[in-house]
Amino acid sequence: MAELDLIIEGGTVAxxxxxxxxxxxxxxxxxxxxxxxxxxxxxxxxxxxxxxxxGGVDAHCHIEQLSSFGLMTxxxxxxxxxxxxxxxxxxxxxxxxxxxxxxxxxVVREAHDRAGPKSVIDYAxxxxxxxPTEQVMGQELPALIMDGYMSFKVYMTYDMLKIDDGxxxxxxxxxxxxxxxxxxxAENNDVINWLSGRLLAGGYxxxxxxAVSHNAVAESEASRRAIELARLVDAELLIVHxxxxxxxxxxxxxxxxxxxxxxxxxxxxLFLTADDMDKDGMEGAKFCCSPPPRxxxxxxxxxxxxxxxxxxxxxxxxAPYRFDASGKLSAGPNPTFKKIANxxxxxxxxxxxxxxxxxxxxxxxxxxxxxxxxTNAAKLYGLxxxxxxxxxxxxxxxxxxxPNWKRTISQSMLHDNMDYTPYEGREITGWPRLxxxxxxxxxxxxxxxxxxxxxxxxxxxxxxxxxxxxxxxxPLDPDANFGAKLL
Ligand code: DUC
Ligand code: ZN
Ligand code: ZN
Numbered sequence: 496m497a498e499l500d501l502i503i504e505g506g507t508v509a510x511x512x513x514x515x516x517x518x519x520x521x522x523x524x525x526x527x528x529x530x531x532x533x534x535x536x537x538x539x540x541x542x543x544x545x546x547x548x549x550g551g552v553d554a555h556c557h558i559e560q561l562s563s564f565g566l567m568t569x570x571x572x573x574x575x576x577x578x579x580x581x582x583x584x585x586x587x588x589x590x591x592x593x594x595x596x597x598x599x600x601x602v603v604r605e606a607h608d609r610a611g612p613k614s615v616i617d618y619a620x621x622x623x624x625x626x627p628t629e630q631v632m633g634q635e636l637p638a639l640i641m642d643g644y645m646s647f648k649v650y651m652t653y654d655m656l657k658i659d660d661g662x663x664x665x666x667x668x669x670x671x672x673x674x675x676x677x678x679x680x681a682e683n684n685d686v687i688n689w690l691s692g693r694l695l696a697g698g699y700x701x702x703x704x705x706a707v708s709h710n711a712v713a714e715s716e717a718s719r720r721a722i723e724l725a726r727l728v729d730a731e732l733l734i735v736h737x738x739x740x741x742x743x744x745x746x747x748x749x750x751x752x753x754x755x756x757x758x759x760x761x762x763x764x765l766f767l768t769a770d771d772m773d774k775d776g777m778e779g780a781k782f783c784c785s786p787p788p789r790x791x792x793x794x795x796x797x798x799x800x801x802x803x804x805x806x807x808x809x810x811x812x813x814a815p816y817r818f819d820a821s822g823k824l825s826a827g828p829n830p831t832f833k834k835i836a837n838x839x840x841x842x843x844x845x846x847x848x849x850x851x852x853x854x855x856x857x858x859x860x861x862x863x864x865x866x867x868x869x870t871n872a873a874k875l876y877g878l879x880x881x882x883x884x885x886x887x888x889x890x891x892x893x894x895x896x897x898p899n900w901k902r903t904i905s906q907s908m909l910h911d912n913m914d915y916t917p918y919e920g921r922e923i924t925g926w927p928r929l930x931x932x933x934x935x936x937x938x939x940x941x942x943x944x945x946x947x948x949x950x951x952x953x954x955x956x957x958x959x960x961x962x963x964x965x966x967x968x969x970p971l972d973p974d975a976n977f978g979a980k981l982l
Pocket of ligand 3: 555556557812813814
């Protein structure tokens with residue numbers, strides 16, 4: 496073999512399935528060899544005492560995206576991708592979001608124009624389908640799926656985005672036919688509007704009432720309904736940003752019945768609670784997102800769901816709106832909870848938070864951490880085995896992780912374009928020291944090494960149902976640990 500470009504020596508390599516002591520040899524941007532005594536290379540990185548992990552795949556983040564209220568996220572593809580890289584994430588899948596009246600093709604073109612010149616990490620796009628017209632369903636969406644845009648999100652809430660159950664069935668059936676993955680924001684719009692109306696009429700308009708209006712029942716009802724609709728047409732469905740134990744159980748029950756239902760949760764449901772929205776003045780607005788963080792019991796249940804396989808994917812749902820007139824306070828200095836932009840940032844701290852609290856405190860195994868933050872998302876969204884694993888032939892996307900590096904999170908150390916982090920002051924152990932994408936150094940010595948626009952668009956292919964999951968061979972105990980392993 497010609498001389499390697501790079502060897503990562505002496506580290507502990509952890510994948511979704513196993514952990515080994517191995518050196519990693521990299522050539523032309525790919526992993527060429529795993530083993531010991533790999534010989535010489537243009538550069539040798541000493542990783543002793545370090546974990547050598549697949550770079551993270553963040554499958555849910557809003558980057559340079561216009562909300563249905565017309566607000567632009569604070570991060571563009573440059574700041575967003577740089578922030579991701581510093582947190583060990585080497586690929587992300589933001590949204591190309593359709594608003595009513597827009598052509599999906601046009602939306603995709605615009606997303607490419609935004610990402611191509613800026614992203615420092617590799618990327619793909621999920622579509623957001625909010626206007627499933629005849630043209631969209633008959634022509635644009637099938638054609639885009641065949642072109643590799645094989646995942647899309649739909650909303651059951653937000654007046655300007657939501658689709659009805661009939662439209663949902665059309666979309667699920669189309670996804671099944673063409674080998675695409677439907678993701679759903681599952682909250683009951685009428686429940687939220689009904690509660691909001693009564694709260695506002697009673698003068699209850701502070702940020703904390705955001706959580707009251709987005710009651711857990713709105714989420715559990717919509718989650719169960721979405722699952723039943725998917726069952727009806729035998730389609731795959733991934734429920735995003737799950738916050739409640741009830742919705743989590745709905746996913747777990749469906750999976751135990753062999754349905755192709757998947758679940759995603761996010762840092763805000765493990766580390767924040769509704770009490771965070773009850774801070775002085777408008778401070779609580781910083782924590783308003785949908786679904787909202789719940790309570791300590793819900794946090795505990797969501798941790799268990801990560802462990803027992805109800806969830807396959809841990810994403811940031813990075814939806815960055817600054818605490819000023821460009822974002823959270825765009826409707827004025829004292830908006831009602833209804834007018835506060837929904838979303839919290841989390842791209843850079845997603846993996847460190849889960850590692851520190853999950854792996855180091857024994858809530859998750861190291862391999863489960865890798866599965867949840869990288870491998871499973873790559874599998875579900877058509878990026879595996881190019882991404883999400885340290886294996887011969889895979890892209891050399893690697894986070895060399897220092898499991899002993901302690902740092903206290905503060906906004907000033909992060910690289911996004913935000914003016915706050917909801918995780919300010921948390922002490923976190925375990926951060927990436929060096930991050931590689933296709934063998935090139937993205938981050939080293941706390942410094943960005945990558946060039947603006949050096950990330951690549953990742954081509955994907957639609958996949959037939961059978962490739963992505965397997966039904967359990969025997970009936971499973973509802974509390975058994977199985978989900979992540981089946982992927
Ligand atoms: N849904 C998301 O996916 N992100 C932010 C807010 C929301 O409603
Ligand atoms: Zn959503
Ligand atoms: Zn989101």
